[in-house]
Amino acid sequence: MSLTIAAIREKDEGERRVALVPVVAERIKRLGASVALEAGAGLTSYFPDATYKDTSIVEDEKSLVASADIVLAVNPPSPDLVQVMKPGAILISFIYGRTHPDLVKALRDKKISCFAMEQIPRISRAQAMDALSSQATLAGYYAVLLGTVxxxxxxxxxxxxxxxxxxxxxxxxxxxxxxxxxxxxxxxxxxxxxxxxxxxxxxxxxxxxxxxxxxxxxxxxxxxxxxxxxxxxxxxxxxxxxxxxxxxxxxxxxxxxxxxxxxxxxxxxxxxxxxxxxxxxxxxxxxxxxxxxxxxxxxxxxxxxxxxxxxxNLPSYLSEQASELYSKNILNLLEQIIKDGKLTLDLTDEVIAKTLVTHDGKITNDGVRAVVEGT
Amino acid sequence: MSLTIAAIREKDEGERRVALVPVVAERIKRLGASVALEAGAGLTSYFPDATYKDTSIVEDEKSLVASADIVLAVNPPSPDLVQVMKPGAILISFIYGRTHPDLVKALRDKKISCFAMEQIPRISRAQAMDALSSQATLAGYYAVLLGTVxxxxxxxxxxxxxxxxxxxxxxxxxxxxxxxxxxxxxxxxxxxxxxxxxxxxxxxxxxxxxxxxxxxxxxxxxxxxxxxxxxxxxxxxxxxxxxxxxxxxxxxxxxxxxxxxxxxxxxxxxxxxxxxxxxxxxxxxxxxxxxxxxxxxxxxxxxxxxxxxxxxNLPSYLSEQASELYSKNILNLLEQIIKDGKLTLDLTDEVIAKTLVTHDGKITNDGVRAVVEGT
Known part of the structure; x- marks a missing residue:
């Protein structure tokens, strides 16, 4: 059975981005994984379902998530959605654990390995995964134009x-x-x-x-x-x-x-x-x-x-390219944890260790643990 | 008695420009004329009343217009306002006579000499009065930025x-x-x-x-x-x-x-x-x-x-500079018709002849007369 990687449709109001764009879906397949997408997830970033080749389009978010080994998202998903995930599966998304304690607890209890994209360390080896930077670049451009009009x-x-x-x-x-x-x-x-x-x-x-x-x-x-x-x-x-x-x-x-x-x-x-x-x-x-x-x-x-x-949410105004860059940031992270079509989490790797917020039933980020568990 | 030149506050919805900016008010005084402004006329182009030096600020539009020898405006004023003007006075504004027949009739009957800014001929001598060009330049800039956001x-x-x-x-x-x-x-x-x-x-x-x-x-x-x-x-x-x-x-x-x-x-x-x-x-x-x-x-x-x-009305989004350029376009026209503090309309001058829409009880623009009077 090959790995299944699934991207959900963002539910936050005003969010127009998607965590998976068609060109990245094709690259993921070359890693030896299957790709699935919640129906209509790419619409607001101008990637209709038909532009995702060889990708399963799934109407029901819960079925999609329940069968996925790796779930991709932009914004912190709801704790309810975590309940549907396979125990031990992977979530890759912006998480902001300090302000989402219920989500972090759900991830911990479900033994999800959660990569928080805002935690990618700012070291040169990780630049290609640095989603805060890729989104901030676009936001800086847009802010000036928003001012000019x-x-x-x-x-x-x-x-x-x-x-x-x-x-x-x-x-x-x-x-x-x-x-x-x-x-x-x-x-x-x-x-x-x-x-x-x-x-x-x-x-x-x-x-x-x-x-x-x-x-x-x-x-x-x-x-x-x-x-x-x-x-x-x-x-x-x-x-x-x-x-x-x-x-x-x-x-x-x-x-x-x-x-x-x-x-x-x-x-x-x-x-x-x-x-x-x-x-x-x-x-x-x-x-x-x-x-x-x-x-x-x-x-x-x-x-x-x-x-x-x-x-x-300035990056969301530039949803097409913000999604493209974010999705490529995620692809670069996936390439670190998928080898020959199999998951291999090297917890001694600095990027992986610093980005993981929960793993194997524990909160692995000190700052987040201090806020959520008070220890 | 010196000439009185008065600018009204624009009444059209969405119009943010004004026909007179402070720097032009000072230049008009140097022509030997007095300057008056309807209260608050410059507000939406960020020229508060206090920025107009030595300018009479008049609350009531009708009193302002009734005492003016030359009335300045951006958009075609209402025919009612023309009724208040001194017989034989001058109006300088965009007029678009073909689509404002009632206004043109009022101007004709009141013997107003009306300069239609959209009729400034596109010859090199008149470039500095060419309001369509000055406003179109700003509109072209703004249209691209509006697209980008x-x-x-x-x-x-x-x-x-x-x-x-x-x-x-x-x-x-x-x-x-x-x-x-x-x-x-x-x-x-x-x-x-x-x-x-x-x-x-x-x-x-x-x-x-x-x-x-x-x-x-x-x-x-x-x-x-x-x-x-x-x-x-x-x-x-x-x-x-x-x-x-x-x-x-x-x-x-x-x-x-x-x-x-x-x-x-x-x-x-x-x-x-x-x-x-x-x-x-x-x-x-x-x-x-x-x-x-x-x-x-x-x-x-x-x-x-x-x-x-x-x-x-794209120029109106750039109200400060659109007003500045439009007001300077008008100033250049005023300099053609005011000599030594006195009005001198040289009807043989190409710019004056082509821009005048009504004068001395007649519609002087052939195209407009054809539409309004059918002759």
């Missing part, structure tokens, strides 16, 4: 018969994967771009994308590459420098999101009040409570002179 | 750790001012761009913007620079060539709008049915009935594989 002016400098329009000022706060892609996109469109990050080593990356780097004169580098807590005097200095740049910006994209945690506050109400009329903020931290004071997830609000957009 | 994929080629994403295919149909700006914007964003127009002389312009030109092998050049009617065989050939390009496109922007007339049909239902799943059409001809079969003005519809967006 809400602005009363254009990004590029433009010379017309009746005079020139100045290029818009775009400020990107937080220069991770999403922030760098946002900088690149705004630069492509002809804006004057500035980047800011607490990590001064991002300066060169900003410059390489044609942006100025906002230097606050405060170095927040702490141990292990994480930012350290600033003193009150340092915080005041950072705020004063940033306020000037915020006040000059036509478009700001804030990208300081830490999955599963509260987003850090980057812009407060005072600073928003001093912005230009018609300015726009796209707050990519909205789902985590917002990088800006006043952001509401899923809403677009006029706050004094600025429009604050708090988008949720 | 509805696409399930990105425009640029992108290399990621998990593989490359191909650049999107963008087809722009109609290479006037809006179409060329749309081509430039899609090219900036990294798309593979193609342009099409019935006028083969637009080929070089497309090439200069990094686009391929879709050559149908049929030359529609007719007399006086206008396109001639094609034979049935020619039409079939054009359709066959275009169908291939339409089927390959991820984003299409159609720009064939003729103000005040029915938009020509560029894409029919057969062609839409053969497009790729997730493809998007932005139909800039929506207000004139649409360049695509099935377009509905003001709506976004899924039609088979394609999403058809039928935006109305």
């Amino acid at each position: 809400h602005m009363p002016k254009i990004l590029p400098m433009m010379t017309t018969a009746v005079g020139s329009l100045r290029a818009a000022q775009v400020l990107i706060m937080g220069l991770g994967v999403a922030g760098l892609q946002a900088l690149a996109t705004a630069h492509r469109l002809g804006a004057v771009t500035e980047g800011y990050d607490v990590r001064p080593e991002t300066k060169d990356e900003a410059h390489s994308l044609g942006a100025k780097f906002v230097d606050t004169g405060v170095d927040a580098t702490g141990q292990g590459g994480y930012a350290r807590e600033l003193t009150d005097a340092e915080k005041a200095k950072v705020k004063s420098v940033l306020s000037d740049h915020i006040a000059r910006a036509d478009l700001i994209v804030t990208t300081a999101a830490v999955p599963g945690r509260r987003a850090p506050r980057l812009i407060d109400a005072d600073q928003i009040a001093k912005m230009k009329p018609g300015s726009v903020i796209v707050d990519m931290g909205a789902e985590g409570g917002g990088n800006c004071e006043g952001t509401k997830a899923g809403e677009t609000l006029q706050v004094g002179p600025a429009l604050i957009i708090g988008p949720t | 509805h696409m399930p994929k990105i425009l640029p080629m992108m290399t990621t750790a998990v593989g490359s994403l191909r650049a999107a295919q963008v087809l722009i149909m109609g290479l006037g001012v809006a179409g060329l700006q749309a081509l430039a914007t899609a090219h900036r964003l990294g798309a593979v761009t193609e342009g099409y127009d019935v006028r083969p002389e637009t080929k070089d312009e497309a090439h200069s913007l990094g686009a391929k030109f879709v050559d149908t092998g049929v030359d529609a050049t007719g007399q006086g620079g206008y396109a001639r009617e094609l034979t049935d065989a020619e039409k079939a050939k054009v359709k066959s060539v275009l169908s291939d390009h339409i089927a390959r496109a991820d984003l299409i922007v159609t720009t064939a709008a003729v103000p005040g007339r029915r938009a020509p049909r560029l894409i029919d239902a057969d062609q839409i049915a053969k497009m790729k799943p997730g493809s998007v059409i932005v139909d800039m001809g929506a207000e004139g009935g649409g360049n695509c079969e099935g377009t509905k003005a003001g709506e976004t519809l899924q039609v088979g594989p394609a999403l058809i967006i039928g935006p109305t």
Whole structure:
């Protein structure tokens, strides 16, 4: 009997992605596994059932899941669905265990080996599996475009018969994967771009994308590459420098999101009040409570002179390519655990060990176990 | 008594522009005129009343208009408002007289000298007054961005750790001012761009913007620079060539709008049915009935594989800069008719003669008179 790998249709409202795209389904077959898909799972990412070759299309989610050795999903599935899985089967999905304790308990009790895609370690060998990065890249691109369609002016400098329009000022706060892609996109469109990050080593990356780097004169580098807590005097200095740049910006994209945690506050109400009329903020931290004071997830609000957009699930807007990249991230993980058509979980492998959240009746991630079991 | 020039607040739903921006108000004063503004007229283009220096802010539209020598507006005002104007005063606005006969009659009967901004002749001396061009430039930029936020994929080629994403295919149909700006914007964003127009002389312009030109092998050049009617065989050939390009496109922007007339049909239902799943059409001809079969003005519809967006009043989305350019277009016209602080209408001037729709109790534009008076 060959392994059966099944992808479910996402049930979360507003989710348009799918964990399996046709080109990956074909690659999985070459690993020696059979592939199954819940009917209509690819529709919202523009992959109709007929585009999946040699794939069983199954109407009933429970039958699909009950016969699968490996279940693929984008969002954390419901604990009820875990009850239907084969004991000892594998689940690969975003899990966010700290905020989904009931799901983690169900996975543990059913002895599921669960790979949490947000736990893929950020080491070079695992880059091709790094779903947070692949999704953040697309989100950074989209955030800028979402901002531009809400602005009363254009990004590029433009010379017309009746005079020139100045290029818009775009400020990107937080220069991770999403922030760098946002900088690149705004630069492509002809804006004057500035980047800011607490990590001064991002300066060169900003410059390489044609942006100025906002230097606050405060170095927040702490141990292990994480930012350290600033003193009150340092915080005041950072705020004063940033306020000037915020006040000059036509478009700001804030990208300081830490999955599963509260987003850090980057812009407060005072600073928003001093912005230009018609300015726009796209707050990519909205789902985590917002990088800006006043952001509401899923809403677009006029706050004094600025429009604050708090988008949720940005990658889902680019569902076709977000699904393609996510599915390929999963394929690269599958290639680590399937050899000659058989499952082989090497628990000494760093990527596998760090990504597994539950295995063989235990919660194997320390942070998640601490939250779920209090130990 | 100096001349009084007054701008009204636009009353049309969805209109965010204003005919007078602060920088133009100051320039008008230097012409020796007084300036007045209806309260709140600039708000939706982010020019609060306080940003207009030395400008009378008037709450009541009727008092404002009754005391003005020159009234400025964006959209055709109501015939009722004309009744309040001083006999012999001047109105400068978009008018579209063929579709607003009651307004034209009111202007004629009140002996208003009305300049219709859509009638500015397309000669080089008048370029700085050409409001259709200034607004179309912005609309072309915005149409592409509006398309991108509805696409399930990105425009640029992108290399990621998990593989490359191909650049999107963008087809722009109609290479006037809006179409060329749309081509430039899609090219900036990294798309593979193609342009099409019935006028083969637009080929070089497309090439200069990094686009391929879709050559149908049929030359529609007719007399006086206008396109001639094609034979049935020619039409079939054009359709066959275009169908291939339409089927390959991820984003299409159609720009064939003729103000005040029915938009020509560029894409029919057969062609839409053969497009790729997730493809998007932005139909800039929506207000004139649409360049695509099935377009509905003001709506976004899924039609088979394609999403058809039928935006109305695109320049209004970029209200700040659209107002700035429109207001400067008007300023350039005012400089032709105000000398040493006094009105001087030189009816032998080509620009003035062609732009005037009514003057001294007569309808002075032949096309409009034919429709309104039947003579």
